[in-house]
Amino acid sequence: xxxxxxxxxxxxxxxxxxxxxxxxxxxxxxxxxxxxxxxxxxxxxxxxxxxxxxxxxxxxxxxxxxxxxxxxxxxxxxxxxxxxxxxxxxxxxxxxxxxxxxxxxxxxxxxxxxxxxxxxxxxxxxxxxxxxxxxxxxxxxxxxxxxxxxxxxxxxxxxxxxxxxxxxxxxxxxxxxxxxxxxxxxxxxxxxxxxxxxxxxxxxxxxxxx
Amino acid sequence: xxxxxxxxxxxxxxxxxxxxxxxxxxxxxxxxxxxxxxxxxxxxxxxxxxxxxxxxxxxxxxxxxxxxxxxxxxxxxxxxxxxxxxxxxxxxxxxxxxxxxxxxxxxxxxxxxxxxxxxxxxxxxxxxxxxxxxxxxxxxxxxxxxxxxxxxxxxxxxxxxxxxxxxxxxxxxxxxxxxxxxxxxxxxxxxxxxxxxxxxxxxxxxxxxxxxxxxxxxxxxxxxxxxxxxxxxxxxxxxxxxxxxxxxxxxxxxxxxxxxxxxxxxxxxxxxxxxxxxxxxxxxxxxxxxxxxxxxxxxxxxxxxxxxxxxxxxxxxxxxxxxxxxxxxxxxxxxxxxxxxxxxxxxxxxxxxxxxxxxxxxxxxxxxxxxxxxxxxxxxxxxxxxxxxxxxxxxxxxxxxxxxxxxxxxxxxxxxxxxxxxxxxxxxxxxxxxxxxxxxxxxxxxxxxxxxxxxxxxxxxxxxxxxxxxxxxxxxxxxxxxxxxxxxxxxxxxxxxxxxxxxxxxxxxxxxxxxxxxxxxxxxxxxxxxxxxxxxxxxxxxxxxxxx
Numbered sequence: 001x002x003x004x005x006x007x008x009x010x011x012x013x014x015x016x017x018x019x020x021x022x023x024x025x026x027x028x029x030x031x032x033x034x035x036x037x038x039x040x041x042x043x044x045x046x047x048x049x050x051x052x053x054x055x056x057x058x059x060x061x062x063x064x065x066x067x068x069x070x071x072x073x074x075x076x077x078x079x080x081x082x083x084x085x086x087x088x089x090x091x092x093x094x095x096x097x098x099x100x101x102x103x104x105x106x107x108x109x110x111x112x113x114x115x116x117x118x119x120x121x122x123x124x125x126x127x128x129x130x131x132x133x134x135x136x137x138x139x140x141x142x143x144x145x146x147x148x149x150x151x152x153x154x155x156x157x158x159x160x161x162x163x164x165x166x167x168x169x170x171x172x173x174x175x176x177x178x179x180x181x182x183x184x185x186x187x188x189x190x191x192x193x194x195x196x197x198x199x200x201x202x203x204x205x206x207x208x209x210x
Numbered sequence: 211x212x213x214x215x216x217x218x219x220x221x222x223x224x225x226x227x228x229x230x231x232x233x234x235x236x237x238x239x240x241x242x243x244x245x246x247x248x249x250x251x252x253x254x255x256x257x258x259x260x261x262x263x264x265x266x267x268x269x270x271x272x273x274x275x276x277x278x279x280x281x282x283x284x285x286x287x288x289x290x291x292x293x294x295x296x297x298x299x300x301x302x303x304x305x306x307x308x309x310x311x312x313x314x315x316x317x318x319x320x321x322x323x324x325x326x327x328x329x330x331x332x333x334x335x336x337x338x339x340x341x342x343x344x345x346x347x348x349x350x351x352x353x354x355x356x357x358x359x360x361x362x363x364x365x366x367x368x369x370x371x372x373x374x375x376x377x378x379x380x381x382x383x384x385x386x387x388x389x390x391x392x393x394x395x396x397x398x399x400x401x402x403x404x405x406x407x408x409x410x411x412x413x414x415x416x417x418x419x420x421x422x423x424x425x426x427x428x429x430x431x432x433x434x435x436x437x438x439x440x441x442x443x444x445x446x447x448x449x450x451x452x453x454x455x456x457x458x459x460x461x462x463x464x465x466x467x468x469x470x471x472x473x474x475x476x477x478x479x480x481x482x483x484x485x486x487x488x489x490x491x492x493x494x495x496x497x498x499x500x501x502x503x504x505x506x507x508x509x510x511x512x513x514x515x516x517x518x519x520x521x522x523x524x525x526x527x528x529x530x531x532x533x534x535x536x537x538x539x540x541x542x543x544x545x546x547x548x549x550x551x552x553x554x555x556x557x558x559x560x561x562x563x564x565x566x567x568x569x570x571x572x573x574x575x576x577x578x579x580x581x582x583x584x585x586x587x588x589x590x591x592x593x594x595x596x597x598x599x600x601x602x603x604x605x606x607x608x609x610x611x612x613x614x615x616x617x618x619x620x621x622x623x624x625x626x627x628x629x630x631x632x633x634x635x636x637x638x639x640x641x642x643x644x645x646x647x648x649x650x651x652x653x654x655x656x657x658x659x660x661x662x663x664x665x666x667x668x669x670x671x672x673x674x675x676x677x678x679x680x681x682x683x684x685x686x687x688x689x690x691x692x693x694x695x696x697x698x699x700x701x702x703x704x705x706x707x708x709x710x711x712x713x714x715x716x717x718x719x720x721x722x723x724x725x726x727x728x729x730x731x732x733x734x735x736x737x738x739x740x741x742x743x744x745x746x747x748x749x750x751x752x753x754x755x756x757x758x
Contacts, residue, residue, distance in 0.1 A: 012544050013618075014578055018551035021571055025558035034622065083543045084536075105547040108554035 004119055006030040009039050009053040009065065010081075015104075019052065019111070026112050028119070036060035040068060048076040050099070050118035055082035055089055063089070066096050075125055077118035081106070132202035135195050141183045149176040153189070154196045239284070242276050243291055250295045252471065253388075265484040266467065266491075267385040269295070270320075270355065271392030274348060277324035278333055279396045285324075289317030308362040319354035323347035335456040336399045337507035341499055344393065352385035383488050390495045391467050394460035399506050413453065418465060421446040425469040440490055447494065451502035455509055459502025463495050538589060545582040549575050588647065600726070602637040602749030605645075605673050605681050612649035613671060616657075620669065623657045629671040638681050639749040644722045648730070651715045652685040652742050659689035659740065680748055684733065686741035692732060700732060719744075 006023045008030060010016040016032030023030035029049070033039040036053065037060055051069065053062040060068070066078045077099040082089060090101045099121065100114045142150065145166075152162045159177065163170040186192040250269035273288040293313035297306075327333065327347050332340045360378055424446050428439045443466060451459040470491070474484060556571035609629055620627045638645075653669055660667040669687045676682040692700060701720050716730075723730040723744045730744040 012548075014548040014574075014581070015544060015551070018548040018555070018574065018578070021555040021574075022551045022558075025555040025562070025567075025571075034618075083540050083547075104543055105550050108551065108558075111551075 004029055004049040004123070005047050006049055006115055006119070007039055007043075007051045008032040009034075009036055009051065009057070009062070011035060011054060011057040015054070022108055022111065023115060028115065036062070036065035036068070039065065043069075043072075045072070045076065049122045050077045050079060050115060052079045052081060052115065055080050055093070056084070063093055063096060066093065066098060070097065075129075077121050079114050079118055129202075132198060135184075135198050136202065138184050138195075139199050142180060146176050146180050146183070149173060150180045150184070150192065150196065153177060153180070154193050238280070239287055242272070242284075242287065246272055246291045247295060249392075264384050264388075265380075265488055266391065266471075267352075267388035268392050268467070269388070270316075270352070270385050271388035271390070272396075273316075274320050274323065274351065274389045275393035275396030277320050278327050278393065281328065282321040282325045285317040285321030288320055289313045292316045304362065312358045312362040315358035316355045319351045319358075323351035333397060334399050335394055335397045335460070335499075335503050335506065336510060338500065338503050340397075341456075341503040344397070345390070345496070348389035348393065349386055352382055352389060356381045356385050380488065383492060387488060387492050387495060390492070390499060391463050394456065394499060395464060398457050398460060399455065399510075410454075414458075417446065417450050417453070417458075417462075421450065421462060421465055422469065425466060429469070429473045437487070437490075443494055444497070447498045448501060451498050452505055454502075455506035456499070456502040457506070459498045463498060466494070538585075541585050542582055545578040545585070548578040549582070552578060584643070588643065600639055600641050602639055603642055605635055605638050605683065605746065606631045608638075608640075608642060608645050609649065609671050609673065609683075612646045612653070615646070616650055616653040619654070620657060623661055624667060625657050625660050626666075626668045627653070627671070628668060631672065632674040635673060635675065635681060637749040638746040640726045640746050644725065645746065648719045648722050648744065649683075649685065651719050655715060655742075656685060656687035656689065656740075659687055659691075663689060676745060678745075680728070680745045682743055682745050684741050684743045686734070686739065688738050689740055690737050691735045691740040697732065697735060701730075 006020075006028050008016050008019045008023070010019070010032070011034060013032075013034060016034065020030040020032040033042075035057060039051070039053075040060075051065070053065050055062040062080050062082070066080070069076055069078065078097070079100045079102065080090075080093040080098045081102045081104055083104045093101050099118050102110060102114060139147070148166065149162060152165065153159075157165070159173045160170050163173045166173070180186075181188075181192065184192060184195055186195055246269050249272055253264040253266060253268050269291075273291065277284050277288060290313070293309055296304075296309050296313065324347075327343055330343055332343045335341055335344065356378065360381070421443075424442050428437060428441075428443045430437070430439060447459070447462050447466070450462040454461075470487075552571050552575040556568045556575060559565075559568035559571055609631065613627055613629060616627060649671070653671070656669040660669070666688055669685065671683070671685055673681055673683045701716050720730045723746075727747045728745040730742065732741075733743040734741040
């Protein structure tokens with residue numbers, strides 16, 4: 001399933017219906033929810049393109065929803081809409097990672113442009129996540145020794161230097177190296193370096209989320 | 211002396227040099243000199259030849275009040291006046307340097323007293339504090355003035371040497387009483403928020419008449435018993451001071467003083483009693499002034515309080531208008547937003563060739579525009595420009611419709627909505643939209659009250675006939691009830707205990723129920739059972755029948 005579903009959260013059902021219809025009329029997939037709790041109850045991060053939420057709602061507010069999504073590790077872009085444009089609220093929303101902050105009533109162009117930007121962002125990060133996952137899957141196939149060898153090679157050591165550091169023969173290092181290149185599906189040293197950087201970055205961002 | 215005064219006290223810019231540039235002030239000063247001379251003569255009439263000893267030093271009192279009003283620069287004028295009048299006293303005259311020294315002490319002591327009073331912002335008798343300061347300053351200044359006169363001029367008077375111990379206190383009392391009588395006239399309070407109307411003038415005239423009649427009684431004397439009815443004078447004076455405050459007290463005192471003076475002038479044989487009489491008179495003057503100042507002070511506080519309350523009321527009216535405007539803006543913003551989005555959707559759907567969907571979107575657009583119109587209409591009704599459109603309706607139908615509207619909200623909050631309506635309830639004569647608004651508002655409040663509570667959460671809508679034959683409707687919830695601190699002002703605007711509530715809901719509800727001719731109240735308030743009830747008038751035989 002491609003992550004292009006626009007979630008609209010507003011306690012006023014008419015607004016929810018209207019915005020969902022507007023998105024659909026522009027060829028997007030959209031669904032509306034009556035509250036933040038309702039969205040969270042049925043939320044599928046893999047299918048989520050973006051979330052458009054009213055700032056003020058009874059129960060969980062839009063900003064609280066934004067935080068809750070972040071806590072769940074769903075990197076879904078959030079657009080906050082509001083009827084009372086308070087600067088402090090806008091600042092808080094944007095600092096909390098909201099992609100956009102729009103004041104009601106707004107023009108369809110503005111709304112759709114913002115939603116498209118969010119979906120685009122979502123699409124790209126989904127692709128990135130997919131690529132990250134593929135690299136991680138491949139890296140998981142490496143044995144501990146192979147992993148050690150890869151880390152040293154990527155750090156710029158030559159095979160004899162690696163052999164000396166690990167206390168094994170140069171020949172064995174060469175064997176490991178060939179297996180690493182094979183398992184990681186790297187087309188050369190430069191490619192391996194790139195994969196290793198991606199691996200580190202996604203590990204770091206996962207750590208940041210947890 | 212004048213140089214010293216003007217350089218030290220900036221409050222008064224008057225010096226002798228400046229004086230000639232201000233003709234009005236020259237007039238005031240000249241008037242003072244004339245009045246001083248006249249009062250001094252009048253006071254001296256009672257003990258001819260004894261310049262130092264007057265039973266009531268009215269001229270001194272005038273000088274004191276003049277200094278407080280005009281500023282201490284006038285002290286030189288006071289000294290000059292004192293000197294001139296002593297100089298002009300017939301009979302044996304003390305040497306000029308003694309006269310000059312005594313006059314200087316008088317000007318200086320009264321001037322210093324005035325400086326102190328002015329520095330303490332006591333140039334007007336606005337309260338008890340002012341009077342106490344006046345009394346302290348007056349008593350000390352009088353003592354200094356009388357002592358100097360006795361030391362420097364006493365031996366030239368006709369007093370026997372052995373009687374000065376008795377004469378000094380008497381002279382002091384005379385000077386003090388003079389200050390308490392005349393100075394307050396120049397220190398009358400201002401701005402007590404009480405306009406002087408015709409009625410006030412009549413009252414004042416009546417008071418003066420009563421005061422003079424009582425005086426005629428009080429001044430009757432029998433041999434061996436001095437003025438047994440003197441204390442009667444307190445009664446009309448208390449009346450005057452209680453009614454007109456410090457101003458009334460000061461004027462009343464002057465009137466009594468004038469009466470006394472004319473009495474003693476016509477009764478030369480009684481002049482021996484004057485000194486003994488002073489003590490009682492001082493008590494009267496001081497008591498009445500104190501009462502007058504207390505009344506003035508209270509009036510002043512009351513006026514200030516009233517002004518503040520008016521300000522607060524104005525501010526709260528403004529705030530109410532602002533809050534209403536903000537709430538209205540939000541209320542209208544929602545359907546407007548929906549209208550915009552639906553209309554644009556319709557446009558796009560039309561362009562894409564999905565005509566049926568576009569048609570639906572246009573229906574939605576119209577529905578939202580109607581919603582906006584309904585808000586504007588209900589606002590008009592709230593303001594009262596439009597009368598409710600009433601009809602004979604079944605309350606049960608109204609209730610069912612309101613329940614349908616409230617249903618989704620109750621479901622979301624996990625609240626059960628039940629209704630029980632008595633059989634055979636008559637139709638009510640009401641505006642359907644307004645009654646539904648009341649019901650929805652009360653249900654909304656009940657749902658809010660139940661949010662987050664454990665156990666059974668239920669809202670019961672019920673109705674029955676009350677003793678007067680009206681329909682009595684009830685909205686009851688199983689929540690904790692209204693907090694007691696809110697209960698008293700529950701129906702006032704902004705009495706909300708909800709973090710986001712404006713506190714207008716119940717105010718509006720009460721207004722709407724009253725517009726139908728009913729009333730709304732909190733009938734039960736205890737944990738587990740909180741009920742609002744309202745009555746609705748029953749439709750009469752002539753009522754227009756409509757299906758709801």
